[in-house]
Structures are given as C-alpha cells and as structure tokens.
Amino acid sequence: MNSNEKQELRIIACKARLYALEGIFNAKSGHPGGSLSAADIYTYLYYKEMKVTPENPNNPDRDRFVLSKGHCCPSLYAVLAMKGFFSLEELPKLRKVGAMLQGHPDMKSTPGIDMSSGSLGQGISAACGMALAGKIDNKDYRVYSVLGDGECEEGQVWEAFMFASHNNLDNLTVIIDCNGLQIDGTVEEVGGLEPLDKKLESFGFEVFKMDGHDFDDIEKAITAAKNVKGKPSAIIAKTIKGKGISYMENQVNWHGAAPNAEQYEIGRNELLAQLNELGGTL
Amino acid sequence: MAELVVKATRESFGEALCELAKTNKDIVVLDADLAAATKTSIFKKEYPDRFFDCGIAEGNMMGVAAGLASCGKIPFAASFAMFATGRAFEQIRNSIAYPKLNVKIAGSHAGISTGEDGATHQCLEDIAIMRAIPNMTVINPADHYEMLGAVKAALELDGPVYLRLGRLAVPSVNNNDDYKFELGKGVTLRDGDDVTIVATGLVVREAVLAADELKKEGINARVINIHTIKPIDEDILIKAAKETGKIITFEEHNVIGGLGDAVASVVSQKCPVLLKKCGVQDKFGYSGPAKELLEIFGFTAPGIVKEVKSFLA
Structure with a gap:
C-alpha cells in the first residue's frame, strides 16, 4: 500500500481508539486494553481487505468476521460505524439501556x-461453521476471526483448530491478538501459551507472524495467509495492550476498567495529539 | 389403524432426516463421534457430503452449527443428551439460542432407559436445561410416528429446537391413521374425569395402558401426551385441571425442572389443583437393562397404576 493509504488507515485506527475510549468512559465500564490492541487489525480488515459493504451487510457472498474475543468490541463498533454500517451516534450509547451496541457483540441488533460472541472460545467455532458453509456451497468468501491470546486457554479453541485443519478450511484465517495480558496477569503467568506458533503448526495451521500495529506488516501477513491452500492459516499478531494511551499500555489493570474523568481527559488528549500529528480530525 | 411400530425414536430421527433431506437441500447433519448411536449414521450413508463428524468435541460442534446456520444452512447437531445439553450447554445458550439461530439439537440416549451405560450417560436433566433457555423449543416425542412429525415440525420452525431421542425400541402409541403432529399441542389419548395423567416420551404408551387398567377398576383417567414441553399447551392442561381436579405427571427425567414442573407452573398460576410429579426423584440412575430400570423407576403401566391409585387414595 502507498503511504497515503497507510496514513489513512492510521487515522481511522486512531479515531476508532478515540470512539472506543469515549464509549467505555460514558458507560463507566468496558474493556479498553484489548479494544486498543486490536484496533489496527479491525481497521485493516474492514478498510483494506474484506469484501463486505454496509449497504448489504448480509450479502451471502460477503467475507465474514467473527470477534471471538467479544469483549474487545468497542473499537470494532467504531470501525463499523465509520465504515457506515450504522450511525456514529450509536457509539456513545455503548452498553446503555436500550442501546444497539451491547457490551458484547449481538448479531441481531448490530448491522x-x-x-454474537463474548463467551470466550465460542466465536472461533462459529467461524469454522461459516468457513465450512462456504466450502459446502463452493463460495469464495473468506472468514476472519480475531482471538485473544488469553482466550486460547479455552479448550474449545483447540477443538475448533482441530476441526479447521481436519476440514481443510483454507478460507479461514485466524488472527491471535497477542497482547500478552489477561485479567489475572500475563498470559505466561496465568496460562502458559507458548510456544504458540509450534502449537498452531502442529494443529495443522500455516502460521504467520506480524506486528499488529504496523499496516505494512499486517498487509503482508494477511496477503500471505490468503494464499494458503489446503489448510487454515493463523496469524500471531504481536500487539500492545492499551496501545495509544501511555498509562494503559502493557498494564494488566486496564483489561476491563473504565477511565475516570481525569484519566479520560489524559487518554483522549494523547489520542487527539496522535490524530493531529497524522493530519486527521474527528 | 397405522402399523404398530416397535422402534427407538433415535432410529426414527435418522430416517426422518433422510426423508426431509430429499427435498430440503439446506439440511446438514453434525455428530460428535456417536453417529452409529444417535442414528445420524442413516443420514451419513445417504448424504455423505452433507454429514460432518466433529469428533468428540461437542462444544465446538454447537459453535460450528451456529456458524453454518448463520450462512443459511439448517444444521441438526446430534450427540447423547448428556453431552449435547450438558457439556455444550453454554455453547447452545450463547452461540445458538441468544442469536436465535436455526439449529436443531438432538439429544439421544436420554433418560434412564439408556440402560447399562449407567448414571454418567443417563441424562435426566436435559429437559430442565433446555427449557430454561430463552428462544428454545423443547420436544420429547413418544414414539416413531411422533418423532417423524417432530423432526419435520422442527425443520419448519425457524429457530433453535431441542429434540429428545431415546435409545430403547418402544412400541408406537400413535397408531391412528389420521395422526398429525402439531407443535405445541398436547394430545388427549384417553378421556376421563377422575384424574389426569400427563406423560411425555416413552412413558406415554405405558400411561395409556395404565389408564385402560384403571378403567377396569372404575377409575376414569384422562391421559394427555405432552410432546412439546416448551412452549407447553396451556389450554389442554387448564381444561384438564378444571375438569378432573387432579393431575399426576410422568417423565423419564428428574422431577426437578422437567415436564412436572412445566405442568405445575401452568396449573398453579392458572387453575391450582392437587398435582403429583412422578419421575426420577432427584437421584442418579445406575446400570442395568433398560426394561428392568423402567420397571424399578416406575415407568411401566403397573407402576403408573400404583402411583395413580395412591394419589387418589
């Protein structure tokens, strides 16, 4: 991609972080850490990669996306709203009574x-089902699913991985947002996931790695994953939990906590400064 | 009269899938390494391209079913009732029922009549678990004919359905030529005004035999077959409560959360009458031949006669 396109993606991702932070602040609850770590990945998928249009969000031939780590939806909602799937006015109502945007994704309410996802380990199985449906019907759509690294402690994730490779689901690309943290501490302390690449390879995946905040790298990995034939692909995305807000970065306590007014101002100003530097505006 | 068929409802389920798949191209069938037992093997043989064995991984199977349904397929996901509704409860709740996806869940080897496999495989809680989930329809067919109708009705309903399947071959009770399965409708199999016996599943036929026996002794028992436990036929139950004043329920399930509680919930709120719940009394089962267990646990006609008499005494 050229530098203009890259700049554009950075601006969108920065805005997604701003909207996510605002929504979580308004709701006085939510999960900022993982929403910020995955924002660039969502941005790339919806703005550069996936064949899906807001005018026809249920097109049977569209590419599909399953956020298996459903709690990291605030920045996904922001990307979808900016893309035009629904109004930006929905974003500040996140998690409020009567809101379209639920605390975890609801396919019935949100174009x-x-x-629907949020119970960890379940989204990836549904993504496998979508990929299988594509194979049954000889459709050429692709299915993407973003999982958390902590989420990979769920046994169902590995049931799904076995299923994907057993059924040669090469239309499925799994992206694991490895921000290294989960609620109770680092993923290595709590669950012990490594060596993730070898585990995925032994489960029959073609494995790629990327810096989940570098759009060149994201493009390279996703393009390579798309070209894998005969087996599913997995991308290990190295990311920073809380990316973009200095006091949240790599801090375990920002997994599922909302900022107070003072913290919100600091975080918002940091992101606005980044947006300004990129030449973007809200 | 239609032919009396002695067949396990799991077998009828497998046959129904094959029949319906002839005209419905969206049907796909999933199993978790139990196809030979749930009888989805019958479908697998006819339609190998539409059958997917998910291996011994029920949680993933339910999620895969959800994904397939979101793409327009109509998946029937089968396993033993124990693993389908127990192991995969939360996948059914969150991935299937919450988004109201068009997945049909088949739980075979339900109840005490699973037999020799013993307590770990005799699911006595599946109805309670599935009933408690919003958007879920729960059907427990009594015999071959009812299962054929139930699978068709499940297919025609756009939304999640739980179908309870039995392992044991049982004689059919719905042998009338004009038999028609109506989802959500109870069926009065014997009329009477001394007491109402409400039964579900394989106990229905025994309840009919029991009512015939009771009649000889001057007790006129009404027998209502409730195949659709959710949504339950409130009208037929309220009418029975009003006209007979006493209700006794029989189910091959724990008395907590199953048919008895579903009936009690209607009657206690709309027309309170004395009600007795017969079933497995909050206990686990144990190994033994199915027929012996059914006798011991009181699911045969003599056991039902005894319970009804003591209820009326």
Whole structure:
C-alpha cells in the first residue's frame, strides 16, 4: 500500500481508539486494553481487505468476521460505524439501556456483526461453521476471526483448530491478538501459551507472524495467509495492550476498567495529539 | 389403524432426516463421534457430503452449527443428551439460542432407559436445561410416528429446537391413521374425569395402558401426551385441571425442572389443583437393562397404576 493509504488507515485506527475510549468512559465500564490492541487489525480488515459493504451487510457472498474475543468490541463498533454500517451516534450509547451496541457483540441488533460472541472460545467455532458453509456451497468468501491470546486457554479453541485443519478450511484465517495480558496477569503467568506458533503448526495451521500495529506488516501477513491452500492459516499478531494511551499500555489493570474523568481527559488528549500529528480530525 | 411400530425414536430421527433431506437441500447433519448411536449414521450413508463428524468435541460442534446456520444452512447437531445439553450447554445458550439461530439439537440416549451405560450417560436433566433457555423449543416425542412429525415440525420452525431421542425400541402409541403432529399441542389419548395423567416420551404408551387398567377398576383417567414441553399447551392442561381436579405427571427425567414442573407452573398460576410429579426423584440412575430400570423407576403401566391409585387414595 502507498503511504497515503497507510496514513489513512492510521487515522481511522486512531479515531476508532478515540470512539472506543469515549464509549467505555460514558458507560463507566468496558474493556479498553484489548479494544486498543486490536484496533489496527479491525481497521485493516474492514478498510483494506474484506469484501463486505454496509449497504448489504448480509450479502451471502460477503467475507465474514467473527470477534471471538467479544469483549474487545468497542473499537470494532467504531470501525463499523465509520465504515457506515450504522450511525456514529450509536457509539456513545455503548452498553446503555436500550442501546444497539451491547457490551458484547449481538448479531441481531448490530448491522455488520456476523456472530454474537463474548463467551470466550465460542466465536472461533462459529467461524469454522461459516468457513465450512462456504466450502459446502463452493463460495469464495473468506472468514476472519480475531482471538485473544488469553482466550486460547479455552479448550474449545483447540477443538475448533482441530476441526479447521481436519476440514481443510483454507478460507479461514485466524488472527491471535497477542497482547500478552489477561485479567489475572500475563498470559505466561496465568496460562502458559507458548510456544504458540509450534502449537498452531502442529494443529495443522500455516502460521504467520506480524506486528499488529504496523499496516505494512499486517498487509503482508494477511496477503500471505490468503494464499494458503489446503489448510487454515493463523496469524500471531504481536500487539500492545492499551496501545495509544501511555498509562494503559502493557498494564494488566486496564483489561476491563473504565477511565475516570481525569484519566479520560489524559487518554483522549494523547489520542487527539496522535490524530493531529497524522493530519486527521474527528 | 397405522402399523404398530416397535422402534427407538433415535432410529426414527435418522430416517426422518433422510426423508426431509430429499427435498430440503439446506439440511446438514453434525455428530460428535456417536453417529452409529444417535442414528445420524442413516443420514451419513445417504448424504455423505452433507454429514460432518466433529469428533468428540461437542462444544465446538454447537459453535460450528451456529456458524453454518448463520450462512443459511439448517444444521441438526446430534450427540447423547448428556453431552449435547450438558457439556455444550453454554455453547447452545450463547452461540445458538441468544442469536436465535436455526439449529436443531438432538439429544439421544436420554433418560434412564439408556440402560447399562449407567448414571454418567443417563441424562435426566436435559429437559430442565433446555427449557430454561430463552428462544428454545423443547420436544420429547413418544414414539416413531411422533418423532417423524417432530423432526419435520422442527425443520419448519425457524429457530433453535431441542429434540429428545431415546435409545430403547418402544412400541408406537400413535397408531391412528389420521395422526398429525402439531407443535405445541398436547394430545388427549384417553378421556376421563377422575384424574389426569400427563406423560411425555416413552412413558406415554405405558400411561395409556395404565389408564385402560384403571378403567377396569372404575377409575376414569384422562391421559394427555405432552410432546412439546416448551412452549407447553396451556389450554389442554387448564381444561384438564378444571375438569378432573387432579393431575399426576410422568417423565423419564428428574422431577426437578422437567415436564412436572412445566405442568405445575401452568396449573398453579392458572387453575391450582392437587398435582403429583412422578419421575426420577432427584437421584442418579445406575446400570442395568433398560426394561428392568423402567420397571424399578416406575415407568411401566403397573407402576403408573400404583402411583395413580395412591394419589387418589
């Protein structure tokens, strides 16, 4: 991609972080850490990669996206709203009574959400089902699913991985947002996931790695994953939990906590400064 | 009269899938390494391209079913009732029922009549678990004919359905030529005004035999077959409560959360009458031949006669 396109993606991702932070602040609850770590990945998928349009969000031939780590939806909602799946006015109502945007994704209420998710380990199985449906019907759509690294402690994730490779689901690309943290501490302390690449390879995946905040790298990995034939692909995305807000970065306590007014101002100003530097405006 | 068929409802389920798949191209069938037992093997043989064995991984199977349904397929996901509704409860709740996806869940080897496999495989809680989930329809067919109708009705309903399947071959009770399965409708199999016996599943036929026996002794028992436990036929139950004043329920399930509680919930709120719940009394089962267990646990006609008499005494 050229530098203009890259700049554009950075601006969108920065805005997604701003909207996510605002929504979580308004709701006085939510999960900022993982929403910020995955924002660039969502941005790339919806703005550069996936064949899906807000005018026809249920097109049977569209590419599909399943956010298996459903709690990291605030920045996904922001990307979908900016893309036009629903109004930007929905974003500040996140998690409020009567809101379209639920605390975890609800495919029934939110245009653009392909699967309800939030209970960890379940989204990836649904993504496998979507990929299988594509194979049955000889359709050429692709299915993407973003999982958390902590989420990979769920046994169902590995049931799904076995299923994906057993059924040669090469139309499925799994992206694991490895921000290294989960609620109770680092993923290595709590669950012990490594060596993730070897585990995925032994489960029959073609494995790629990327810097989940570098759009060149994201493009390279996703393009390579798309070209894998005969087996599913997995991308290990190295990311920073809380990316973009200095006091949240790599801090375990920002997994599921909302900022107070003072913290919100600091975080918002940091993101606005980044947006300004990129030449973007809200 | 239609032919009396002695067949396990799991077998009828497998046959129904094959029949319906002839005209419905969206049907796909999933199993978790139990196809030979749930009888989805019958479908697998006819339609190998539409059958997917998910291996011994029920949680993933339910999620895969949800994904397939979101793409327009109509998946029937089968396993033993124990693993389908127990192991995969939360996948059914969150991935299937919450988004109201068009997945049909088949739980075979339900109840005490699973037999020799013993307590770990005799699911006595599946109805309670599935009933408690919003958007879920729960059907427990009594015999071959009812299962054929139930699978068709499940297919025609756009939304999640739980179908309870039995392992044991049982004689059919719905042998009338004009038999028609109506989802959500109870069926009065014997009329009477001394007491109402409400039964579900394989106990229905025994309840009919029991009512015939009771009649000889001057007790006129009404027998209502409730195949659709959710949504339950409130009208037929309220009418029975009003006209007979006493209700006794029989189910091959724990008395907590199953048919008895579903009936009690209607009657206690709309027309309170004395009600007795017969079933497995909050206990686990144990190994033994199915027929012996059914006798011991009181699910045969003599056991039902005894319970009804003591209820009326």
